[in-house]
Amino acid sequence: MQLDTEQKTKPDSGALKRTAEVVKDLFTGFAANEPQPQPGVGRSRMSPWRGLLLCVGLPLLLVSAYYLFFVSDRYVSSTQLIVKDNGSSQGMSSSLGFLLPGAGADNQDAFLVVNYIQSLDMAVYLDKTLQLSDYYKSDRYDIFSRLGSEATQEDYLKYYREHIAVGYDESTGIITIEMQAFEPEFARRLVEIVTQKSEDFVNAISNQLADKQVAFVRSELELAQNKLRASKQEILDFQNRNKVVSPEELTKGISGIIQGLEAKLAEQRAKLTAAKTYLNPDSSQVVSMQAEINALEGQIAAEKERLVGVSDAQGEQRLNSLSAHFQNLELNLQFATDAYAASLKALETARMEASGRLKHLMVVSQPSLAEKAEYPRKLYNLASLAIILLLIYGIVKMLVSSIRDHRI
Numbered sequence: 001m002q003l004d005t006e007q008k009t010k011p012d013s014g015a016l017k018r019t020a021e022v023v024k025d026l027f028t029g030f031a032a033n034e035p036q037p038q039p040g041v042g043r044s045r046m047s048p049w050r051g052l053l054l055c056v057g058l059p060l061l062l063v064s065a066y067y068l069f070f071v072s073d074r075y076v077s078s079t080q081l082i083v084k085d086n087g088s089s090q091g092m093s094s095s096l097g098f099l100l101p102g103a104g105a106d107n108q109d110a111f112l113v114v115n116y117i118q119s120l121d122m123a124v125y126l127d128k129t130l131q132l133s134d135y136y137k138s139d140r141y142d143i144f145s146r147l148g149s150e151a152t153q154e155d156y157l158k159y160y161r162e163h164i165a166v167g168y169d170e171s172t173g174i175i176t177i178e179m180q181a182f183e184p185e186f187a188r189r190l191v192e193i194v195t196q197k198s199e200d201f202v203n204a205i206s207n208q209l210a211d212k213q214v215a216f217v218r219s220e221l222e223l224a225q226n227k228l229r230a231s232k233q234e235i236l237d238f239q240n241r242n243k244v245v246s247p248e249e250l251t252k253g254i255s256g257i258i259q260g261l262e263a264k265l266a267e268q269r270a271k272l273t274a275a276k277t278y279l280n281p282d283s284s285q286v287v288s289m290q291a292e293i294n295a296l297e298g299q300i301a302a303e304k305e306r307l308v309g310v311s312d313a314q315g316e317q318r319l320n321s322l323s324a325h326f327q328n329l330e331l332n333l334q335f336a337t338d339a340y341a342a343s344l345k346a347l348e349t350a351r352m353e354a355s356g357r358l359k360h361l362m363v364v365s366q367p368s369l370a371e372k373a374e375y376p377r378k379l380y381n382l383a384s385l386a387i388i389l390l391l392i393y394g395i396v397k398m399l400v401s402s403i404r405d406h407r408i
Contacts, residue, residue, distance in 0.1 A: 038169045055396075056389040063385060065224045072141035073373030074163070077187035079195060080180040080364035083202060107168075109202065109359055110175055114166050116201050119176065120153075123160045129193055130186075132160070139377055141182055174364060184370040189368035199361040206359035217350040221343035228336040247322035260304045265296040 024180040116122060126132040133156050136147035147159045177194060181187035272289040279286050371399055 004116050010216045042148075050245070051397075052393060055393045056386065059389055060382065060386055064382060066142075066144070067378045067382070069374065070142045070144075071376060071378075072145045072182055073179045074145070074182060074375040075184040075187045075190045075372075076178050076180055076369040077184065077367050078176065078365075079191050079367045081113070081175040081177065081198070082173050082197065082362050082364055083113060083175070083359055083360055085109075085206070085359050107170060109172060110168050110204075112205065113175055113198050113202060113361070117166050120157050120159055122194065122197060125197055126160075126190065126193060127156070130189065135181075135186070136160075137214060145182075170406045181340075181374060188367045188369050189267055193363070195363065195367070202359045202361045210358060214347070214350050215351070217343070217347045219348050222338070224336065224340040224343040228333070228340045231329065231333040231336040235326075235333060238326060238329060242322055244322065247326045247372060254303055262295055266291060266301065268293045269298060282373050323329065 097103050123132070133147070133151075136159055137151065138146060147156065151159070165176075166174045168174075169176070179187055179190045179194065181190055230308060235364070240247055244369040268289060272286065272293060275286055275289060
Protein backbone atom coordinates (compact mmCIF):
# COMPACT_ATOMS: atom_id res chain seq x y z
CA MET A 1 0.00 0.00 0.00
CA GLN A 2 2.87 2.35 0.72
CA LEU A 3 4.34 1.62 -2.70
CA ASP A 4 1.02 2.37 -4.41
CA THR A 5 0.63 5.63 -2.53
CA GLU A 6 4.13 6.74 -3.58
CA GLN A 7 3.40 5.88 -7.18
CA LYS A 8 0.25 8.02 -7.21
CA THR A 9 2.06 11.04 -5.79
CA LYS A 10 4.98 10.98 -8.29
CA PRO A 11 4.84 13.26 -11.32
CA ASP A 12 3.78 12.03 -14.79
CA SER A 13 7.38 11.97 -16.08
CA GLY A 14 8.35 9.42 -13.48
CA ALA A 15 5.34 7.27 -14.32
CA LEU A 16 6.26 7.31 -17.98
CA LYS A 17 9.85 6.43 -17.15
CA ARG A 18 8.79 3.50 -14.99
CA THR A 19 6.38 2.29 -17.68
CA ALA A 20 9.17 2.35 -20.25
CA GLU A 21 11.44 0.40 -17.89
CA VAL A 22 8.71 -2.17 -17.25
CA VAL A 23 8.13 -2.69 -20.97
CA LYS A 24 11.86 -2.94 -21.56
CA ASP A 25 12.26 -5.49 -18.76
CA LEU A 26 9.25 -7.40 -20.12
CA PHE A 27 10.72 -7.85 -23.60
CA THR A 28 14.19 -8.50 -22.17
CA GLY A 29 12.76 -11.17 -19.94
CA PHE A 30 10.88 -12.77 -22.85
CA ALA A 31 14.00 -12.81 -24.97
CA ALA A 32 16.23 -14.17 -22.20
CA ASN A 33 13.64 -16.70 -21.00
CA GLU A 34 13.97 -15.35 -17.49
CA PRO A 35 11.03 -15.03 -15.07
CA GLN A 36 9.90 -11.50 -14.45
CA PRO A 37 9.81 -10.08 -10.96
CA GLN A 38 6.24 -10.07 -9.76
CA PRO A 39 5.65 -8.17 -6.54
CA GLY A 40 2.11 -9.46 -6.07
CA VAL A 41 -0.22 -12.22 -7.15
CA GLY A 42 -2.82 -9.84 -8.58
CA ARG A 43 -0.23 -8.31 -10.90
CA SER A 44 0.86 -11.76 -12.06
CA ARG A 45 -2.67 -12.64 -13.07
CA MET A 46 -3.18 -9.40 -15.03
CA SER A 47 0.13 -9.48 -16.97
CA PRO A 48 -0.99 -11.99 -19.69
CA TRP A 49 -3.94 -9.77 -20.58
CA ARG A 50 -2.18 -6.44 -20.32
CA GLY A 51 -0.61 -6.63 -23.80
CA LEU A 52 -3.87 -7.74 -25.38
CA LEU A 53 -5.77 -4.87 -23.77
CA LEU A 54 -3.15 -2.31 -24.78
CA CYS A 55 -2.62 -3.54 -28.34
CA VAL A 56 -6.19 -4.54 -29.22
CA GLY A 57 -8.69 -3.28 -26.68
CA LEU A 58 -7.51 0.30 -26.40
CA PRO A 59 -7.39 1.03 -30.19
CA LEU A 60 -10.80 -0.56 -30.62
CA LEU A 61 -12.16 1.52 -27.78
CA LEU A 62 -10.81 4.75 -29.28
CA VAL A 63 -12.08 3.98 -32.77
CA SER A 64 -15.48 2.97 -31.40
CA ALA A 65 -15.74 6.24 -29.50
CA TYR A 66 -14.84 8.12 -32.67
CA TYR A 67 -17.51 6.28 -34.67
CA LEU A 68 -20.14 6.80 -31.97
CA PHE A 69 -19.60 10.46 -31.08
CA PHE A 70 -17.44 12.25 -33.65
CA VAL A 71 -17.65 10.72 -37.13
CA SER A 72 -19.63 12.49 -39.85
CA ASP A 73 -21.93 10.14 -41.72
CA ARG A 74 -21.84 10.10 -45.52
CA TYR A 75 -24.88 9.49 -47.69
CA VAL A 76 -24.81 7.99 -51.19
CA SER A 77 -26.93 8.94 -54.19
CA SER A 78 -26.74 6.79 -57.30
CA THR A 79 -28.02 6.79 -60.87
CA GLN A 80 -27.68 4.66 -63.99
CA LEU A 81 -27.02 6.00 -67.47
CA ILE A 82 -26.59 4.60 -70.96
CA VAL A 83 -25.05 6.07 -74.11
CA LYS A 84 -27.11 5.48 -77.24
CA ASP A 85 -26.96 6.80 -80.79
CA ASN A 86 -29.70 7.34 -83.35
CA GLY A 87 -28.44 4.56 -85.58
CA SER A 88 -28.09 1.89 -82.89
CA SER A 89 -31.59 0.58 -83.54
CA GLN A 90 -31.10 0.04 -87.27
CA GLY A 91 -31.54 -3.56 -88.28
CA MET A 92 -33.55 -4.43 -85.17
CA SER A 93 -36.76 -3.35 -83.57
CA SER A 94 -36.79 -0.53 -81.09
CA SER A 95 -37.85 -2.83 -78.27
CA LEU A 96 -35.02 -5.26 -78.99
CA GLY A 97 -32.53 -2.39 -79.15
CA PHE A 98 -33.71 -1.25 -75.72
CA LEU A 99 -33.47 -4.73 -74.25
CA LEU A 100 -30.01 -5.27 -75.73
CA PRO A 101 -28.44 -1.83 -75.66
CA GLY A 102 -24.91 -3.15 -75.56
CA ALA A 103 -25.34 -4.84 -78.94
CA GLY A 104 -25.37 -1.53 -80.81
CA ALA A 105 -23.58 0.82 -78.40
CA ASP A 106 -19.97 1.80 -78.74
CA ASN A 107 -18.02 0.96 -75.60
CA GLN A 108 -15.56 3.73 -76.30
CA ASP A 109 -18.22 6.41 -75.77
CA ALA A 110 -19.14 4.93 -72.39
CA PHE A 111 -15.50 4.78 -71.29
CA LEU A 112 -15.09 8.41 -72.33
CA VAL A 113 -18.02 9.34 -70.08
CA VAL A 114 -16.56 7.35 -67.16
CA ASN A 115 -13.17 9.01 -67.52
CA TYR A 116 -14.73 12.44 -67.89
CA ILE A 117 -16.70 12.07 -64.65
CA GLN A 118 -13.45 11.26 -62.83
CA SER A 119 -11.47 14.00 -64.55
CA LEU A 120 -10.20 17.29 -63.19
CA ASP A 121 -12.52 19.17 -65.55
CA MET A 122 -15.56 17.69 -63.85
CA ALA A 123 -14.15 18.38 -60.39
CA VAL A 124 -13.43 22.01 -61.30
CA TYR A 125 -16.89 22.41 -62.83
CA LEU A 126 -18.53 21.08 -59.65
CA ASP A 127 -16.42 23.45 -57.58
CA LYS A 128 -17.56 26.41 -59.69
CA THR A 129 -21.18 25.29 -59.67
CA LEU A 130 -21.65 24.00 -56.12
CA GLN A 131 -18.49 25.25 -54.33
CA LEU A 132 -17.66 21.60 -53.75
CA SER A 133 -14.16 22.32 -52.45
CA ASP A 134 -15.49 24.60 -49.71
CA TYR A 135 -18.14 22.03 -48.90
CA TYR A 136 -15.50 19.34 -48.42
CA LYS A 137 -13.44 21.69 -46.21
CA SER A 138 -16.31 22.78 -43.98
CA ASP A 139 -15.59 22.60 -40.23
CA ARG A 140 -19.12 21.28 -39.64
CA TYR A 141 -17.71 17.80 -40.27
CA ASP A 142 -15.10 15.90 -38.28
CA ILE A 143 -11.46 16.52 -39.01
CA PHE A 144 -10.78 13.01 -40.22
CA SER A 145 -13.62 13.07 -42.75
CA ARG A 146 -13.27 16.53 -44.27
CA LEU A 147 -10.74 17.90 -46.71
CA GLY A 148 -7.80 19.82 -45.28
CA SER A 149 -8.12 23.59 -45.30
CA GLU A 150 -4.74 23.94 -47.04
CA ALA A 151 -5.48 21.26 -49.63
CA THR A 152 -4.10 21.78 -53.12
CA GLN A 153 -5.91 21.14 -56.37
CA GLU A 154 -4.35 17.69 -56.53
CA ASP A 155 -5.55 16.94 -53.00
CA TYR A 156 -9.04 18.12 -53.91
CA LEU A 157 -9.08 15.90 -57.02
CA LYS A 158 -7.89 12.89 -55.01
CA TYR A 159 -10.54 13.50 -52.32
CA TYR A 160 -13.20 13.93 -55.02
CA ARG A 161 -12.27 10.63 -56.67
CA GLU A 162 -12.30 8.85 -53.31
CA HIS A 163 -15.90 9.91 -52.74
CA ILE A 164 -17.32 8.86 -56.10
CA ALA A 165 -17.72 5.45 -57.72
CA VAL A 166 -18.24 5.11 -61.47
CA GLY A 167 -18.70 1.69 -63.05
CA TYR A 168 -19.47 0.40 -66.52
CA ASP A 169 -21.13 -2.91 -67.37
CA GLU A 170 -19.97 -4.02 -70.82
CA SER A 171 -22.70 -6.64 -71.13
CA THR A 172 -25.55 -4.14 -70.75
CA GLY A 173 -23.79 -0.86 -71.57
CA ILE A 174 -25.05 0.75 -68.34
CA ILE A 175 -22.94 3.34 -66.49
CA THR A 176 -23.49 3.44 -62.73
CA ILE A 177 -22.61 6.60 -60.77
CA GLU A 178 -22.47 6.78 -56.97
CA MET A 179 -21.53 9.99 -55.15
CA GLN A 180 -21.02 10.55 -51.43
CA ALA A 181 -21.89 13.65 -49.44
CA PHE A 182 -22.55 14.55 -45.83
CA GLU A 183 -26.21 15.33 -46.60
CA PRO A 184 -28.50 13.16 -48.75
CA GLU A 185 -29.97 16.11 -50.64
CA PHE A 186 -26.53 17.45 -51.54
CA ALA A 187 -25.48 13.99 -52.73
CA ARG A 188 -28.48 13.82 -55.05
CA ARG A 189 -27.74 17.34 -56.30
CA LEU A 190 -24.19 16.26 -57.09
CA VAL A 191 -25.42 13.32 -59.15
CA GLU A 192 -27.89 15.53 -61.04
CA ILE A 193 -25.18 18.06 -61.93
CA VAL A 194 -22.75 15.31 -62.99
CA THR A 195 -25.43 13.71 -65.17
CA GLN A 196 -26.30 16.99 -66.85
CA LYS A 197 -22.66 17.88 -67.48
CA SER A 198 -21.94 14.38 -68.82
CA GLU A 199 -24.84 14.70 -71.24
CA ASP A 200 -23.46 18.03 -72.46
CA PHE A 201 -20.07 16.36 -72.88
CA VAL A 202 -21.51 13.52 -74.96
CA ASN A 203 -23.52 15.92 -77.10
CA ALA A 204 -20.49 18.13 -77.64
CA ILE A 205 -18.31 15.21 -78.76
CA SER A 206 -20.93 13.70 -81.08
CA ASN A 207 -21.84 17.09 -82.55
CA GLN A 208 -18.18 17.90 -83.06
CA LEU A 209 -17.57 14.68 -84.98
CA ALA A 210 -20.74 15.13 -87.02
CA ASP A 211 -19.90 18.77 -87.77
CA LYS A 212 -16.41 17.83 -88.94
CA GLN A 213 -17.77 15.17 -91.27
CA VAL A 214 -20.44 17.46 -92.72
CA ALA A 215 -17.98 20.36 -92.95
CA PHE A 216 -15.57 18.26 -95.01
CA VAL A 217 -18.31 17.24 -97.45
CA ARG A 218 -19.57 20.83 -97.58
CA SER A 219 -16.06 22.06 -98.46
CA GLU A 220 -15.94 19.54 -101.31
CA LEU A 221 -19.33 20.80 -102.47
CA GLU A 222 -18.06 24.37 -102.48
CA LEU A 223 -15.05 23.33 -104.59
CA ALA A 224 -17.34 21.56 -107.06
CA GLN A 225 -19.62 24.58 -107.17
CA ASN A 226 -16.70 26.92 -107.85
CA LYS A 227 -15.48 24.64 -110.66
CA LEU A 228 -18.97 24.61 -112.17
CA ARG A 229 -19.17 28.39 -112.09
CA ALA A 230 -15.70 28.69 -113.61
CA SER A 231 -16.63 26.31 -116.42
CA LYS A 232 -19.77 28.28 -117.22
CA GLN A 233 -17.83 31.54 -117.20
CA GLU A 234 -15.23 30.10 -119.59
CA ILE A 235 -17.98 29.16 -122.07
CA LEU A 236 -19.54 32.60 -121.75
CA ASP A 237 -16.18 34.33 -122.35
CA PHE A 238 -15.56 32.10 -125.35
CA GLN A 239 -18.92 32.98 -126.89
CA ASN A 240 -18.41 36.72 -126.30
CA ARG A 241 -14.86 36.69 -127.61
CA ASN A 242 -15.67 34.78 -130.80
CA LYS A 243 -19.21 36.18 -131.23
CA VAL A 244 -20.67 32.76 -131.69
CA VAL A 245 -23.11 30.89 -129.51
CA SER A 246 -22.17 27.39 -130.62
CA PRO A 247 -19.38 26.74 -133.14
CA GLU A 248 -20.65 23.22 -133.53
CA GLU A 249 -24.10 24.36 -134.60
CA LEU A 250 -22.56 27.00 -136.87
CA THR A 251 -20.34 24.36 -138.46
CA LYS A 252 -23.35 22.15 -139.10
CA GLY A 253 -25.19 25.09 -140.67
CA ILE A 254 -22.31 26.00 -142.96
CA SER A 255 -21.87 22.39 -143.93
CA GLY A 256 -25.53 22.27 -144.88
CA ILE A 257 -25.17 25.43 -146.98
CA ILE A 258 -22.14 24.00 -148.78
CA GLN A 259 -24.01 20.81 -149.52
CA GLY A 260 -26.95 22.79 -150.93
CA LEU A 261 -24.67 24.95 -153.08
CA GLU A 262 -22.79 21.95 -154.38
CA ALA A 263 -26.06 20.25 -155.32
CA LYS A 264 -27.20 23.40 -157.15
CA LEU A 265 -23.79 23.67 -158.80
CA ALA A 266 -24.02 20.12 -160.07
CA GLU A 267 -27.47 20.85 -161.43
CA GLN A 268 -26.29 23.99 -163.22
CA ARG A 269 -23.30 22.20 -164.69
CA ALA A 270 -25.59 19.52 -166.03
CA LYS A 271 -27.80 22.16 -167.60
CA LEU A 272 -24.77 23.92 -169.12
CA THR A 273 -23.53 20.71 -170.65
CA ALA A 274 -26.93 20.02 -172.16
CA ALA A 275 -27.23 23.59 -173.52
CA LYS A 276 -23.86 23.43 -175.22
CA THR A 277 -25.12 20.55 -177.35
CA TYR A 278 -27.60 22.72 -179.19
CA LEU A 279 -26.50 26.31 -178.44
CA ASN A 280 -23.58 28.41 -179.50
CA PRO A 281 -20.97 28.74 -176.74
CA ASP A 282 -21.18 32.52 -177.08
CA SER A 283 -24.90 32.62 -176.71
CA SER A 284 -26.41 34.58 -173.88
CA GLN A 285 -27.95 31.50 -172.27
CA VAL A 286 -24.65 29.66 -172.14
CA VAL A 287 -22.86 32.73 -170.80
CA SER A 288 -25.56 33.20 -168.15
CA MET A 289 -25.32 29.59 -167.05
CA GLN A 290 -21.54 29.82 -166.90
CA ALA A 291 -21.75 32.98 -164.80
CA GLU A 292 -24.16 31.31 -162.41
CA ILE A 293 -21.86 28.30 -162.15
CA ASN A 294 -18.91 30.57 -161.40
CA ALA A 295 -20.93 32.35 -158.73
CA LEU A 296 -21.87 29.05 -157.14
CA GLU A 297 -18.25 27.90 -157.17
CA GLY A 298 -17.15 31.18 -155.57
CA GLN A 299 -19.82 30.94 -152.89
CA ILE A 300 -18.86 27.33 -152.14
CA ALA A 301 -15.20 28.34 -151.89
CA ALA A 302 -16.14 31.19 -149.54
CA GLU A 303 -18.20 28.93 -147.30
CA LYS A 304 -15.44 26.33 -147.18
CA GLU A 305 -12.93 29.03 -146.33
CA ARG A 306 -15.25 30.18 -143.58
CA LEU A 307 -15.53 26.62 -142.29
CA VAL A 308 -11.89 25.56 -142.27
CA GLY A 309 -9.99 28.86 -142.50
CA VAL A 310 -10.41 32.54 -143.16
CA SER A 311 -8.14 35.39 -144.07
CA ASP A 312 -5.51 36.59 -141.66
CA ALA A 313 -6.64 40.17 -142.07
CA GLN A 314 -9.83 39.53 -140.16
CA GLY A 315 -7.99 37.59 -137.52
CA GLU A 316 -10.76 35.01 -137.20
CA GLN A 317 -10.18 31.47 -136.06
CA ARG A 318 -11.13 28.37 -137.94
CA LEU A 319 -14.54 27.03 -137.11
CA ASN A 320 -13.23 23.49 -136.72
CA SER A 321 -10.70 24.69 -134.10
CA LEU A 322 -13.38 26.75 -132.40
CA SER A 323 -15.67 23.76 -132.38
CA ALA A 324 -12.98 21.49 -130.88
CA HIS A 325 -12.20 24.10 -128.20
CA PHE A 326 -15.89 24.59 -127.47
CA GLN A 327 -16.40 20.84 -127.14
CA ASN A 328 -13.59 20.72 -124.53
CA LEU A 329 -15.27 23.52 -122.62
CA GLU A 330 -18.60 21.71 -122.75
CA LEU A 331 -16.89 18.51 -121.55
CA ASN A 332 -15.37 20.38 -118.60
CA LEU A 333 -18.79 21.84 -117.85
CA GLN A 334 -20.35 18.38 -117.90
CA PHE A 335 -17.67 17.05 -115.52
CA ALA A 336 -18.18 20.00 -113.19
CA THR A 337 -21.95 19.47 -113.28
CA ASP A 338 -21.62 15.77 -112.47
CA ALA A 339 -19.16 16.53 -109.67
CA TYR A 340 -21.51 19.12 -108.23
CA ALA A 341 -24.45 16.70 -108.34
CA ALA A 342 -22.33 14.00 -106.65
CA SER A 343 -21.24 16.48 -103.98
CA LEU A 344 -24.85 17.43 -103.28
CA LYS A 345 -25.76 13.78 -102.90
CA ALA A 346 -22.73 13.18 -100.67
CA LEU A 347 -23.71 16.14 -98.47
CA GLU A 348 -27.21 14.79 -97.95
CA THR A 349 -25.80 11.34 -97.22
CA ALA A 350 -23.29 12.80 -94.75
CA ARG A 351 -26.05 14.71 -92.98
CA MET A 352 -28.13 11.57 -92.65
CA GLU A 353 -25.16 9.56 -91.38
CA ALA A 354 -24.15 12.33 -88.97
CA SER A 355 -27.71 12.49 -87.64
CA GLY A 356 -27.68 8.73 -87.16
CA ARG A 357 -24.40 8.86 -85.25
CA LEU A 358 -25.42 11.54 -82.76
CA LYS A 359 -25.03 10.28 -79.18
CA HIS A 360 -27.52 10.67 -76.38
CA LEU A 361 -27.03 10.06 -72.67
CA MET A 362 -30.20 8.40 -71.44
CA VAL A 363 -31.06 8.16 -67.74
CA VAL A 364 -32.04 4.59 -66.84
CA SER A 365 -32.76 5.37 -63.17
CA GLN A 366 -33.18 8.80 -61.61
CA PRO A 367 -30.76 9.97 -58.86
CA SER A 368 -31.81 8.46 -55.55
CA LEU A 369 -32.29 10.23 -52.21
CA ALA A 370 -30.65 8.25 -49.41
CA GLU A 371 -32.61 7.67 -46.21
CA LYS A 372 -29.71 6.38 -44.12
CA ALA A 373 -25.97 6.82 -44.13
CA GLU A 374 -23.96 4.20 -45.97
CA TYR A 375 -20.48 5.37 -44.97
CA PRO A 376 -18.53 4.82 -42.86
CA ARG A 377 -19.37 1.14 -42.41
CA LYS A 378 -18.85 1.09 -38.68
CA LEU A 379 -19.37 -2.58 -37.81
CA TYR A 380 -17.38 -3.73 -40.82
CA ASN A 381 -14.50 -1.36 -40.07
CA LEU A 382 -14.43 -2.27 -36.37
CA ALA A 383 -14.46 -6.00 -37.14
CA SER A 384 -11.69 -5.56 -39.71
CA LEU A 385 -9.65 -3.48 -37.26
CA ALA A 386 -10.09 -6.08 -34.52
CA ILE A 387 -8.92 -8.89 -36.82
CA ILE A 388 -5.91 -6.87 -37.98
CA LEU A 389 -4.91 -5.94 -34.43
CA LEU A 390 -5.27 -9.54 -33.26
CA LEU A 391 -3.12 -10.72 -36.16
CA ILE A 392 -0.44 -8.15 -35.39
CA TYR A 393 -0.55 -9.01 -31.70
CA GLY A 394 -0.29 -12.73 -32.47
CA ILE A 395 2.63 -12.18 -34.85
CA VAL A 396 4.48 -10.13 -32.23
CA LYS A 397 3.89 -12.81 -29.60
CA MET A 398 5.16 -15.48 -31.98
CA LEU A 399 8.28 -13.45 -32.73
CA VAL A 400 8.98 -12.94 -29.04
CA SER A 401 8.45 -16.64 -28.36
CA SER A 402 10.71 -17.56 -31.28
CA ILE A 403 13.47 -15.28 -29.95
CA ARG A 404 13.16 -16.83 -26.49
CA ASP A 405 13.35 -20.36 -27.90
CA HIS A 406 16.50 -19.58 -29.89
CA ARG A 407 18.26 -18.03 -26.89
CA ILE A 408 17.76 -21.07 -24.64
